[in-house]
Each structure stands twice: as C-alpha cells, then as structure tokens.
Amino acid sequence: MTDSLGVDELYNTTSRSYDTLYRDEQYQKYSTIFEVLGLGSLNMVADIGCGTGLLIDYLQEKNIRYNRYVCMDISEGMIQRARDKHYDDPRIVFILADAEQTPFQDTVFTEIFMITVWNNISNKEKAVKETFRIIAEKGLAVVTVLKKARDATPDQIDKRFKSVAERIDAIYVYREARSQSDNS
Secondary structure: HHHHOOOHHHHHOOOOOOOHHHHHHHHHHHHHHHHOOOOOOOOEEEOOHHHHHHHHHHHOOOOOOOOOEEEEEHHHHHHHHHHHHHOOOOOOOOOEEEEOOOOOOOOOOEEEEEEEHHHHOHHHHHHHHHHHHHHHEEEEEEEEEOOOOOOOOOOHHHHHHHHHHOOOOEEEEEEOOOOHHOOO
C-alpha cells in the first residue's frame, strides 16, 4: 500500500517510469520558469529533488549552459536513473540527500531549483533555512508548489520568496537584487 511508503521508497518504486509519466509536465514547468525569469546560462546549480535528471535533459536540449551541476535526491532509484543518463558529464555530481539537511558548504550555489519537491518536504522551515545557507550572494532559488496542496508556501515561511507565476504549479522565487554598481 503506497500510503505506508516513505517518500524515498515511493520514488524508488516510480523511478523506472517517471520520465515516461511526467516528462512533458516537468518540461512545461521548466519552460515557464526559464521564460518568466529570463534565464540563460547557469553557473553552480543545485537541483534539490532532481529525480531522474529531467532538468538536466531540458537544459541540454535547450542548449542552456551550466558550469557545475549537483543532482540531489532522497531516492536511490531516482539518483541511479539520473546517473545512468548523465554518467559521462564530468560537470554533474550525484548526491543522495534531502532538502532539510544538505551536505554542502555555505554560500556555494548560484542557482537552486526545487521543482515538484516542496510538497514532499516534511520540515519546510528547515528546508528554507538550508536554502538560504547554501545560496551564494546574488543567488537565485526557485521552488514550485502543487497548486492543489499549498499547506505552507515558501513566501509564508520567508517573505524573501515571491510568487512569480501559476501554471501547472505555483512558482516561487528568491532572487537577491543586484546593486547599482553590478548593473554598470
């Protein structure tokens, strides 16, 4: 019975069929995010709840460059599927961990994505605190929340998150404003 499965076990079970079932939906989310935010190339990416690596697939198909990419998930099955697809890209690191306690140094990531993860996080306050711990100065954090289940949204936990769009999911973004000297 799936109700008794933990999130990691549930995703281990669905990892083999995840791309077939959810690729199109996930790509619509990515497209909305990149369009609304006007994102081009990325630098040091943390894909928290990376699943099977669909965001990497999207970036590669759209020729969106990244320098380093950390693919992190709590499901061994999901990480293994992502590794199987992207084992030959030395810029990608695969890590088994969760959003509430990441194994990273402070202020290391320029972009953090949590796509279709929020509703599976048990301690959302801790995940938000962790996000702000690992994000670099002038960093970007994107969190999507299922529209049908919004118990505590990122902006309710920390006002620095702003709602920027609602399509398939509600999309929340933290982006540190650049100073005037950065724009010259």
